[in-house]
Amino acid sequence: MKSNSSPEAQTFDKVLRAFEIRGINYADVLSRLRRLLAKGASPTELLVVLRRRESHERLPEYAGVEVLLLQAMERERETANTSVAPAIAEEAVVDLQLENSGKNFSAEAFEAALRVPERTEAELRTLRLALAERDVALEELRQALGVRDAELDAARIALEAEQHAARDLEQALAESTASEQAAREAARRAAEEAQADLQRLHEALAERTKEIAALEAELRAARAQQASVASRSRAAEVAAAFLEAQTNRVTPRGPEPAPRQPDVAPKGAPPRALGLIAVAVLLAGLAALYLHRPAPVPAPAKPAALPNAGTVIRDCPVCPEMKVLPGGRFKQGSPGGYASARVVHWVAIRRPIAMSTNPATVDDFRQFVAATGRDMHGCDIYDGGWKPRADASWDRPGFSQTGDDPVTCVSWDDAEAYAKWLSTRTGHRYRLPSASEWEYAARAGTETPSPWGADDRSACANANVADASARHRYPGWTVFPCDDGYVYTSPAGVFKPSPFGLNDMLGNVLQWTEDCWHDTYVGAPIDGSAWLGGDCSQHEIRGASWFSTPSHVRVDYRDRFPSDYRTSSVGIRLVRELGP
Numbered sequence: 001m002k003s004n005s006s007p008e009a010q011t012f013d014k015v016l017r018a019f020e021i022r023g024i025n026y027a028d029v030l031s032r033l034r035r036l037l038a039k040g041a042s043p044t045e046l047l048v049v050l051r052r053r054e055s056h057e058r059l060p061e062y063a064g065v066e067v068l069l070l071q072a073m074e075r076e077r078e079t080a081n082t083s084v085a086p087a088i089a090e091e092a093v094v095d096l097q098l099e100n101s102g103k104n105f106s107a108e109a110f111e112a113a114l115r116v117p118e119r120t121e122a123e124l125r126t127l128r129l130a131l132a133e134r135d136v137a138l139e140e141l142r143q144a145l146g147v148r149d150a151e152l153d154a155a156r157i158a159l160e161a162e163q164h165a166a167r168d169l170e171q172a173l174a175e176s177t178a179s180e181q182a183a184r185e186a187a188r189r190a191a192e193e194a195q196a197d198l199q200r201l202h203e204a205l206a207e208r209t210k211e212i213a214a215l216e217a218e219l220r221a222a223r224a225q226q227a228s229v230a231s232r233s234r235a236a237e238v239a240a241a242f243l244e245a246q247t248n249r250v251t252p253r254g255p256e257p258a259p260r261q262p263d264v265a266p267k268g269a270p271p272r273a274l275g276l277i278a279v280a281v282l283l284a285g286l287a288a289l290y291l292h293r294p295a296p297v298p299a300p301a302k303p304a305a306l307p308n309a310g311t312v313i314r315d316c317p318v319c320p321e322m323k324v325l326p327g328g329r330f331k332q333g334s335p336g337g338y339a340s341a342r343v344v345h346w347v348a349i350r351r352p353i354a355m356s357t358n359p360a361t362v363d364d365f366r367q368f369v370a371a372t373g374r375d376m377h378g379c380d381i382y383d384g385g386w387k388p389r390a391d392a393s394w395d396r397p398g399f400s401q402t403g404d405d406p407v408t409c410v411s412w413d414d415a416e417a418y419a420k421w422l423s424t425r426t427g428h429r430y431r432l433p434s435a436s437e438w439e440y441a442a443r444a445g446t447e448t449p450s451p452w453g454a455d456d457r458s459a460c461a462n463a464n465v466a467d468a469s470a471r472h473r474y475p476g477w478t479v480f481p482c483d484d485g486y487v488y489t490s491p492a493g494v495f496k497p498s499p500f501g502l503n504d505m506l507g508n509v510l511q512w513t514e515d516c517w518h519d520t521y522v523g524a525p526i527d528g529s530a531w532l533g534g535d536c537s538q539h540e541i542r543g544a545s546w547f548s549t550p551s552h553v554r555v556d557y558r559d560r561f562p563s564d565y566r567t568s569s570v571g572i573r574l575v576r577e578l579g580p
Contacts (some may be wrong), residue, residue, distance in 0.1 A: 009049050010043035016053040019061075022466075022477055022549060023386045026061050033068060037330045043072035044132065048139050048452045056338060059550055073132050147339065154343035154522040161526050162346055172476070218233025219485060306352055310501065313354060315426040315576075317369040322354035322576045323501050330440050333521055334556040343521035343557045347436045349528040351574055355433060355441050358492035358503045359571040360418065363403035365394060365410070368418050377418060379409035379566040382547065384474060397488075397568040403493035406509045406571040412539045412563040415466050415512045415572045422574070431513040434530035436543045437557065442506065442555040444499035449554040450500065450506060456550055460484035462547050464554050478549045488546050488568075506544045506553055509571030515540040517560035538562050545569040 005013075015032050018024045037043060047069045054062055074375050161265055307313060309326035333344040368374070381398030397408045410418075415432055422430040433441070452458035460467055460482035469484035484495070493503045514530035517538040524531055538560040544553040547569045561570065 005049075006042070006045060008036050008039065009045050012036055012041070012046050012049050012054065016050065019204040019385075020053070020057050020549075021547070021552065022474075025476070026064075026386070026576045027062070028385075030068065034066065037072050043069045043076060044135065047073070047136050048143070051136065051140050052143065070132075074129060074138065077129075077132075108405065146508070150520065150522060151343060154345075157522060158343065158345040158526075161525070165346070167347065167528060184437055265354065266285045291371070307354075308351060312357065313576075315383060315422075315428055318364070319422060319426060320358065320360060320364055320574060322574075323357045324352055324354050325349075325500055325580070326354050328445075330445070332436055332439055332444055332524075332556075334449065334554070337449065337554060337556045338558070340520055341558055343524075345521060345524065346527060347440065347526050347528055349437065349440050352578055353433075353437060354578055355437070355500075355502060355576075356574045357501065358573075359406035359509055360574065361404050361492055362401055362407050364574075365407040366403070367417065368421050369394070372417070372421060374414070375418060376410065376414055376566070379568060381409075381568045392568070399488040399568070401489060402491055404487045404493075406492055406504065408489065408509055408568045408571050409566045410512075410570070410572055411566045412512045412561070414566070418572060419574055430574050431577070432512055432530075433573065434525075434528060435513045435515040435540050435542060436525065436528045436574070437513065437575060438513055439555055440528070441500055441502055442498065442543070444502075446499070451555065453494075456480050457482050459550075459553065463544065464490045464495060464504070465507045465544055466547060466549050470546070479552055480553075486546060490546075504543075505549070506555065508546060509543070510545045510548075510559075510569055511543045511571055512539045513540045513542055536563075541570060 012033065015024070015029055019026065019029050036046065047066065050062060050065055050069065081270045085284055164520070176394075267426075307324045309324050313322050313324065314320070315322075317460050324559070327349045329346055329348045331344055332347045333341045333343055335344055369376070377393045378388065378390050379392035379397060380388050383398065389398070392409060394407050394409045394414075419430040419432060422428075450459070450462075452462050457480075459465055459480045461484075464484050464486050465488075466477055466479040468479060468481075469485060469487050470480045471477045473487045489508055492508070495504065495507065497503050498505050514532075516534045516536035518524070518531060518534045539543055540558055540560050542558060544557065561567070
């Protein structure tokens with residue numbers, strides 16, 4: 001509803017929307033309509049609201065509602081004209097008196113004269129009813145023209161945005177080409193310099209090798225000379241000992257001879273220290289070679305590579321599994337869908353993202369509650385009608401669940417807290433997906449409203465939605481012509497995954513997004529980011545649930561709830577950002 005509508009008209013719009021999703025029954029619609037009329041609501045304004053809702057979903061029951069409103073309009077006009085009728089009768093009598101002055105009237109003639117205003121009043125009522133219908137038609141026409149103008153403006157804005165995006169892409173491509181050429185040239189120069197450095201190193205190594213070989217030759221020569229000197233010294237010692245022995249035979253033994261002095265090397269022989277000097281010279285040369293060799297040039301650090309599309313990552317044992325989705329472009333919205341999604345526009349998801357393979361399960365969420373102690377009691381549950389219950393919560397949603405079922409009864413605030421907890425625990429940024437990211441993942445390259453196309457009998461193989469099991473439990477539901485075997489939630493991954501390998505994108509539970517609510521896509525971002533302006537007291541939900549009727553199970557369907565609202569048909573799906 002527009003913000004300038006009366007509170008009664010806004011309330012009536014909510015009543016009709018609740019009836020369309022089978023939140024209330026037809027008798028409740030009539031009862032609440034009568035209460036609104038009794039409080040003074042304008043039946044003309046309520047009829048305009050009804051016509052607007054019929055443009056979304058035309059139901060046979062709306063004919064009865066329209067009759068009730070038309071009757072109320074007629075009663076309103078009759079009440080306004082009650083005080084006029086006696087005056088008309090009086091005027092008729094006066095006119096008779098003036099026109100027939102001095103004449104006698106019979107009773108029959110007088111009654112006939114009085115019946116003329118009655119026929120006139122009946123004609124007036126018919127005319128007023130026709131005028132009311134004309135007013136309603138004019139109001140609908142004005143609103144249709146307003147919607148058409150808004151759509152044209154949105155189309156113009158989308159076209160301008162596409163042109164701007166195309167220019168940005170062209171500029172980015174040109175810059176990327178220039179950068180690539182500059183990088184290629186820099187790499188070529190670096191390779192040439194590295195090759196020159198390598199050649200110099202080879203030459204230096206060859207010089208050092210020659211020096212080492214010369215030092216080794218000198219060392220071998222010094223060792224040979226040292227060995228020769230040592231041999232001659234030993235021979236001299238033997239000869240001296242022989243002479244001494246011969247002398248002692250003929251000469252009386254005298255005093256002890258003085259200690260023998262060290263032998264003097266023959267003239268021309270190198271000193272004994274020559275070998276040590278040669279070794280020292282060799283070691284010094286090797287040390288110089290080591291200390292003066294060129295330092296290795298460190299290779300530039302490479303940025304961490306992003307995981308390939310289709311890869312499944314998991315950051316911790318209690319973290320959800322995340323499927324890496326490729327970047328790409330897609331058309332968001334549908335010209336044949338709901339009014340809030342009819343502004344079709346291109347959106348570019350420029351970087352890969354990781355989206356949780358399943359909605360957050362009961363076991364996943366239990367770890368968060370145990371670690372934080374967050375109190376999350378109070379939830380709307382369904383038992384023939386939506387009713388708030390203070391004792392309901394994420395682990396008591398009004399029906400039985402396994403640990404693998406998607407968690408429900410969680411508000412947008414609860415989902416934000418869960419994402420922040422995972423971010424703190426892992427060091428990676430977890431968050432709710434934007435509405436554009438969600439629809440991109442749900443479409444997975446297709447443009448049909450659902451993966452199974454127009455064959456509603458195939459829905460139960462692909463999604464947990466309102467079906468024969470649900471109608472058996474709650475007679476009167478509008479359901480798909482098939483049976484998926486579940487009335488409420490089912491374990492995640494039971495049904496066929498999407499082309500991107502994600503489970504339960506449509507069905508099981510509706511899912512929160514990061515976006516604040518906007519009535520249309522006019523002015524929406526085209527880069528895949530969340531739309532955070534507007535009414536941020538309400539946040540957009542996407543997908544479908546076990547409760548969703550066929551007309552609501554579409555990838556372009558969008559609705560909203562207050563940030564603190566909890567219901568057993570809404571859950572959580574997260575995104576983990578990749579790269580810095």
